[in-house]
Amino acid sequence: MKTFLCSGCGNVTFSSASPGMGWEHRCEACGGQIHEMPLASRIGDILVAMGYVRKDDVLHALLLQNQGRVERLGEILLNLRVLQQSQLQKALSIQKEVL
Numbered sequence: 459m460k461t462f463l464c465s466g467c468g469n470v471t472f473s474s475a476s477p478g479m480g481w482e483h484r485c486e487a488c489g490g491q492i493h494e495m496p497l498a499s500r501i502g503d504i505l506v507a508m509g510y511v512r513k514d515d516v517l518h519a520l521l522l523q524n525q526g527r528v529e530r531l532g533e534i535l536l537n538l539r540v541l542q543q544s545q546l547q548k549a550l551s552i553q554k555e556v557l
């Protein structure tokens with residue numbers, strides 16, 4: 459079973475079908491781009507898939523975390539002002555579905 463996330467509306471779907479030739483990477487609800495998510499997706503994976511932050515921003519935040527920052531990844535990104543509170547809330551609710 460694989461997990462797919464629509465970056466348009468945040469819809470999470472589960473399917474055993476593999477994306478392949480002829481498989482439309484489009485959301486049936488909104489026409490948004492569909493991303494296949496890794497198992498046990500972390501918040502950073504979701505934020506990047508949704509297009510809220512860049513992968514570089516997540517790597518930067520992870521680096522700060524490794525240097526001893528006690529905030530959670532999402533909070534560090536908020537403090538870096540690359541992420542908005544409403545976007546973090548949305549990503550957290552998506553994460554509950556993906557897990």
Ligand SMILES: [Zn+2]
Pocket residue numbers: 464465466467468469485486487488489490
């Ligand atoms: Zn959608």
